[in-house]
Structures are given as C-alpha cells and as structure tokens.
Amino acid sequence: xxxxARIGLLLAIxxxxxxxxxxxxxxxxxxxxAQAPSGIVAGVAIGGxxxxxxxxxxxxxxxxxxxxFALVFFGYxxxxxxxxTELGDIALxxxxxxxxxxxxTPLMITIDPERDTPAILAEYVTLFHERLIGLTGTxxxxxxxxxxxxxxxxxxxxxxxxxxxxxxTSFIYLLDPDGKVVSLFRYGTAPEEMAAIIRQHMRG
Amino acid sequence: MxxxxxxxxxxxxxxxxxxxxxxQVPEHKxxxxxxxxxxxxxxxxxxxTGGVFLRIENTGSRPDHLIGVESEIADTASxxxxxxxxDVMRMRPVVGGIDVPANGHVVLAPGGKHxxxxxxxxxxxxxxxxxxTLVFERGGRVQIEAIVxxxxxxxxxxxxx
Numbered sequence: 001x002x003x004x005a006r007i008g009l010l011l012a013i014x015x016x017x018x019x020x021x022x023x024x025x026x027x028x029x030x031x032x033x034a035q036a037p038s039g040i041v042a043g044v045a046i047g048g049x050x051x052x053x054x055x056x057x058x059x060x061x062x063x064x065x066x067x068x069f070a071l072v073f074f075g076y077x078x079x080x081x082x083x084x085t086e087l088g089d090i091a092l093x094x095x096x097x098x099x100x101x102x103x104x105t106p107l108m109i110t111i112d113p114e115r116d117t118p119a120i121l122a123e124y125v126t127l128f129h130e131r132l133i134g135l136t137g138t139x140x141x142x143x144x145x146x147x148x149x150x151x152x153x154x155x156x157x158x159x160x161x162x163x164x165x166x167x168x169t170s171f172i173y174l175l176d177p178d179g180k181v182v183s184l185f186r187y188g189t190a191p192e193e194m195a196a197i198i199r200q201h202m203r204g
Numbered sequence: 205m206x207x208x209x210x211x212x213x214x215x216x217x218x219x220x221x222x223x224x225x226x227x228q229v230p231e232h233k234x235x236x237x238x239x240x241x242x243x244x245x246x247x248x249x250x251x252x253t254g255g256v257f258l259r260i261e262n263t264g265s266r267p268d269h270l271i272g273v274e275s276e277i278a279d280t281a282s283x284x285x286x287x288x289x290x291d292v293m294r295m296r297p298v299v300g301g302i303d304v305p306a307n308g309h310v311v312l313a314p315g316g317k318h319x320x321x322x323x324x325x326x327x328x329x330x331x332x333x334x335x336x337t338l339v340f341e342r343g344g345r346v347q348i349e350a351i352v353x354x355x356x357x358x359x360x361x362x363x364x365x
Binding site: 077078079080081082084085087088089090091092119120123124126127128152156158160161163165167168169170171186187188 | 245246247248249250251252253254255280284286288289291292293294295296297314315318320321322354355356357358
C-alpha cells in the first residue's frame with residue numbers, strides 16, 4: 001500500500017512536471033508560427049500598423065516604409081550576443097543581394113524602450129549597416145507592435161546585478177512592399193538563405 | 205648567382221609571410237591549456253556591454269574548469285550562456301563555471317557560452333585588443349588579448365584544422 005502510494009505520488013509529480021514543461025513550451029513557442037517550414041507564415045495574422053519614433057527622433061508609422069521590402073528585427077542594444085549576430089546577418093544578407101538590396105529597408109525595433117532612446121539607437125545602428133533604421137517608442141507603443149508581431153519579451157532581473165537583461169523572441173520578418181509579412185527567419189538562418197528567399201519574393 | 209639570391213630572397217619572404225599568418229591567429233598557451241583566437245565585437249560609446257568569444261583546448265589528461273574572468277576594461281566580466289527556449293533567447297549567467305574536458309576543447313561562440321563584459325569603460329574599437337584574464341580551477345590565471353572584429357561579425361575567418 002505504502003509503496004504503491006509512493007509510486008502514485010511519484011507518477012503524479014512526473015505528470016505535473018511534464019504538463020508544466022509542455023505548457024511553457026506551448027506558451028513560448030506559438031504553434032501557429034512555429035511549425036511553418038523555413039519560416040513561411042501561412043494564414044496567421046502577423047504585423048500591422050504601428051506608431052514609433054525612429055533614431056533621428058522622427059515619429060513614424062508603418063506607412064513610412066511601404067513601397068519597399070523591409071527586414072524587421074526585434075532586439076535591444078544592451079544585448080551583446082544574439083542581437084549583433086542577427087543584425088550582422090541582416091547586413092550580410094543585404095550585401096548578398098547586391099544592387100537589389102536598395103529595395104530592402106532594414107529595421108530594428110527595440111523591445112527595451114526604457115534604455116533604447118533615439119540617441120542610443122542612432123549610434124548603435126551605425127555599427128551594422130548604413131541604412132539600418134532603429135525604432136523605439138513608449139512602453140505601450142512597443143508592447144503594441146511586439147504583440148502584433150507575436151514577439152515575446154520580458155525583463156530578466158538577476159539579484160546579483162545592477163542591470164537587467166531581456167528575454168526575447170529572436171525573429172527577423174520579411175515584409176513585402178505592401179507591408180505584409182511574407183516570411184520569418186529564425187535565429188541562425190544563414191544570410192545566403194535569407195537573401196535567396198528575399199530574391200524569390202522580389203521575383204514573385 | 206642572381207638566381208641563388210632570388211631564391212634566398214623568396215625564402216625570406218616566405219618565412220616572413222608564414223610568420224605573419226601565425227601572428228593573425230593569436231594563441232595563448234599555458235601548461236596544457238591553449239586559448240585559441242579570442243575575439244570580441246566593436247561597440248559604440250553608448251554601448252555598455254560586449255561579448256568575448258574563444259576556443260579553449262586542453263591537451264592534459266585531466267579536465268579543467270573555467271571558473272571566472274577578469275578585465276580592467278569593464279566593471280564586471282562574467283561567464284554567460286544563451287539558452288534557446290523555443291524561439292525565445294535568454295541570456296543567463298553560467299553557474300559553476302565551464303568544463304574543459306581532458307584531451308578536448310570547449311568553444312565560446314555567439315549564440316552559446318561567452319564572456320560578457322558589463323559596464324564597458326571604453327569603446328571597443330575594431331582591430332584593437334581587449335586584455336582579459338581567464339581563471340581556471342587547475343590551470344590558474346591565463347592572460348589573453350581578444351581582437352575586436354566588426355560589430356556584426358560571426359568571428360575571425362578561421363582556417364579549418
């Protein structure tokens with residue numbers, strides 16, 4: 001009896017743990033966006049209107065970037081690893097496109113508006129590409145655009161540090177000249193692959 | 205005669221050239237540990253963080269453990285790791301250091317484990333060198349210099365060994 005009760009308890013703990021892991025995975029990795037191969041988004045509403053401030057301090061909306069393709073990356077300047085890698089990859093993908101890269105506007109939207117002022121972004125963007133545009137906004141404006149693009153971000157505070165880090169979805173979206181999201185590149189997508197897919201959409 | 209002189213000159217140039225190639229792949233050796241090609245990424249003055257990436261080779265028959273990092277260039281230097289959780293990237297301090305297996309190696313690279321410099325006291329300028337001290341449990345303190353690459357670099361072009 002006692003032994004079976006113990007086994008029962010153990011099983012219950014395992015089931016709860018498994019359910020918790022599954023629940024967190026499902027929460028974080030939205031199956032709608034996660035299962036599309038090589039990031040092609042099918043039938044899911046992603047993106048939409050926004051009002052933000054660019055790195056020169058000008059108020060902008062999504063309409064300012066229509067007429068050109070756009071690569072949209074969500075990140076933050078305090079990030080020393082993933083964000084420079086992704087922005088470097090965007091620059092490489094644009095290089096790969098050669099003359100045609102002029103038809104693509106690279107955009108970085110910060111998910112850390114409290115630290116990333118237009119002035120901070122203005123310096124940061126110069127590190128990666130001469131046409132990279134940094135966008136920031138109020139906490140509410142950033143939340144709105146991140147939600148629209150299904151970007152998950154949250155502050156992580158470590159009691160041992162005097163600063164905070166951000167956990168965030170590291171996606172790069174490709175928008176067509178009508179502002180519609182036509183592709184999604186996950187972290188680690190090779191710049192050549194990005195360029196190839198952009199070229200396909202330019203033809204299509 | 206002219207031919208011999210030319211051959212001698214060629215030999216000198218070849219030697220100089222191979223020396224130059226070696227100089228481009230900085231290695232820091234201490235005991236069984238070799239720190240291969242440490243590098244970092246350029247920053248702008250407003251940027252307060254930087255990453256350092258490298259490869260640690262251990263020819264010893266006993267494993268070692270990277271337990272800490274020190275640098276004069278930042279308020280804090282610590283070991284961090286990127287953890288990919290679904291599509292969310294999280295950066296967290298590494299608890300308990302980084303294992304360096306016996307007769308093996310470990311790589312600190314973008315998207316994985318790395319040294320994080322926090323509170324940079326100066327800008328990291330491309331092609332400059334960042335002095336750091338790696339602290340190993342067994343191997344002790346190893347002084348290295350990380351070469352600063354472009355901001356979006358994936359690392360110095362590395363010849364396959």
